[in-house]
Amino acid sequence: MRLSVIALSLICCVPTAVSAQSARQEKTINLPGGVSVEVAAISRAGNLVAAICSDHVVRVWSARSGELMRTIKQDTGRPSGVQFSGDGRLLAVSYETVPYEEGTIKVIDVDSWKVQSDLTSECMFCTLSFSPDGQRLASAGNSDTYVWDVATQKKVATISPPFGGSAALSFSPDSRWVATADGDGFVRVYNAKTGALRGTPTEFLLEPFTVAFGPDGKSVLAGGADRVISIIDSQDGKISRAIPKQPGLVETLDISANGKLAAVVYGAGELFTAVNHIALWDLDKGAVLVDFQKPGITIMGGTFVDDHYVFAAGSGNQLTLWLIH
């Protein structure tokens, strides 16, 4: 089996661009015939992968063995977003209850697979982010962004970008602040308890698609259609450094726990149909350590596990797990 995976990897590597440092396929998970993966998330520990599948079912697998752990079906609507809490004990799944208008979020205890919280609002959600302390969950979509208290199921803050909603969210390491990448072309940082605006840089012209707080809490990385990775001072909102000329639209980025590495996923096209390119950056040197591109796959979600980056990719009715370092 292992040999066949390696052989398959070698065959698949023919059209693949990859630098000398390694990117390897770790696991292949086969879905039922005709079913593909639309969105995926990997737990911080790298042990679980959850995916929204085209049959509107959320499936959770062991990332290590590939074993299917749980199939989650809800009658509430179409699943639109999925995310694990930092400790991997909670899984949030958002559903569109009225297309483009209303949504609900189920927060599920991963040990018992019971719904712990049910968060409903007049907004569609597709982006979810837990605070590092696990107490809050931020949700965003095409309209307002909400910060919820997971235990009480109450909204603690409502954030309203002028238009276009928010494409991405990130909490600060101390859970006090939340950064948003907004459709109107701004990155904003808010107080996660009150929703009060802390600061916003004005240098972006095109839409930012991704934000990530650095581990020191002082900086926020952002990127988007500008094809620039910007490092923003989270206090005054000014851009302290920029890494321009990225090879594609910066769709997602993630920072390692020591703040030295960033995994950047690039997309192309208005609907991001060609999201098959990922690079591992050394942030101190501003240099690419690994550059990996593979036509035919769609990179969906990932996480740093120590200095490795594990990500999920979909291709047909397969979900593949990759590791770069």
Place this chain on the structure above:
Amino acid sequence: MLTRRDLLQKCVALGSVVIASQFSTEAMLAAFQDREKQVRKPTPQNTLGPFYKRLTPMNNMLRAPGDPGIPLTLAGQVFNTRGDIVPDATIEIWQTSHQGHYDLNGYRYRGKLKVDKSGAYTFESVIPGHYPDRVCQHTHYLVIAPGHKTLVTQLYFATDPVFEGDPVKNYARDPLIQTPELIRPVILTGEPNEVHAKVQFELCLERL
């Protein structure tokens, strides 16, 4: 003479109108009157898309002399759901070139204007090309006016081959189109070797 309000009060008294609500009769009658004034349906919202660009200059002439493609005039008026003209609206549009490319470096085929006193607007552009990643030709609209909900929408062209001449039947071929209301007829004028297209797109904002 009975006012509309008096008439409604009388209807309540005679049982012609029953207020089955936790709100006061006064509040419900006021809401009823307000809704009755709604004479226009708001323009449906449609996704912003990833290529909106801030600081678009005020400019309604988006095409340059010699630009390839069919010259296009986009025109209309801005109203609110009561049918009132909205004279202080700002309209911003962006689209691809004839070849289907968005300008991410500059502001080609991006423009912004303030409507005139009659709420009217006109942009001069070209019919956008098929962007490789989208099914249909489209022009993005952002309409902002004080006291009104910001409208983010897209205009589609009935002449788009994707619709095969029947937008009402085939609009869902583009998964981002939820209603055929956003697909507008195209009026062709001029000589056969100098065809000019015009699309009338009225915009209706919801009041806050």
